[in-house]
Amino acid sequence: MSVHEIEVTINGKKYKEQVESRLLLSDFLRETCGLTGTHVGCEHGVCGACTIHLNGSAVRSCLIFAVQADGQEITTVEGLGEDGQLTPLQKNFIECHGLQCGFCTPGILMSATDYLQKNPNPSVQEIKEMLSGHLCRCTGYVGIIEAIQKTVEENSNHVRVER
């Protein structure tokens, strides 16, 4: 067994902690840092609830050890909005009934945020393929897809206005 001291930047704030090598990043975020917005479902990379951003890319935090995050930058759902304001994507999840129980929501928000940055104009099929990495047992995905589509439309309108 090995214990390691790690320094991780989470949502812009530095955390310096001692971790056992086998501690998963998902458990580190929730239990060591108290950031319980990251949800833990299947714990083997299938459900997508624990998705976070590691150096700007959406990944499963249950498939990374906390010790591997040493020196890296992490964003969790708590870090999405600024100054207590929701992002347009988050607002559209409310608007379009993109959530019910909310268990899967943080993971989907993290994936969709990263995805839209890299693919600003996805088709419905592409949105569905991105969502295939997430399990939601309440909404049937329709509201989630609408919320993402609405965000895409709003973004492209902004671009048009700016031009």
Add this chain to the structure above:
Amino acid sequence: MKPVKFDYYSPKTVDEALTLLEEAGFDGKIIAGGQSLVPIMNMRLSSPECLIDINQLHDLQFIEFDSDKVKIGALTRQAEVERSDVVQKHLGLLSEAVPFIGHVQTRNRGTFGGSLVHADPTAEIPLSLMALGGTLHIASKEEVREVNVEDFFITYLTTDIMPNEMLTEIHIPIEQERNGYSFYEISRRHGDFALVASACQLTIDHLDRITNVRLVLGGVEATPLLIEGANEWMNGEVLSDSLLQKVEDIVDEMVDPESDIHATAEYRRHLSKKLAVRTVKSAYERARGEANERS
């Protein structure tokens, strides 16, 4: 805590990683993307005593065009391969196959080399590499040796790599002649393990006659199944219904799939035949430069 206790090392150079591997012997295990390893550790199906994390070996993360081949570093993320212009231009088969691997979120972390050394019989990268051909560079403290992809996969989850060795880079030749490729996969849901997958890479001459063909099936054997001898009866031929019938017959003879909870052996056999025909046809049409509307 889910996994059992283990020692963790994060080497900064390939040499340091190889020294650690040598010292750890059979107890050591390399972790890169961890998208297959960590789930089985979380479920305690695997309990390595020592994990050597190679994520800091940035020298192994690259995609490089080099006149007649493309070089890919073992640590290159699957998502980087998916988005690479070099891969898109020269290794279309890979561009087509990689989106079938898991999900966006696992491809962001999972690596090209990791998929090869894990050697899941249904995995897309081993299948594609078998169709493209190429060499794997395997390093130990003593030497770097090159292994042809045909000799790399031994059986389920087992490759030619020894405990003191690691995969560093993969060289894939670029086809110079008129060529086409195709990849198809059938799974229960998008991102699930393939029931059967098929990959084809072929070249044709100025009269549209086949000059070289590599047809590979995944999910039907312990390792990607290269339809050997295909060149003997396909070279010099123009695509025809009777040739496609022959593809179907030969595949029927060569595959011996197993039944499991996801599909019966009979269904896998049926898929093998139909996907093989579909990939050959589609690769040929691409080589001729025809519009290729995919269903």
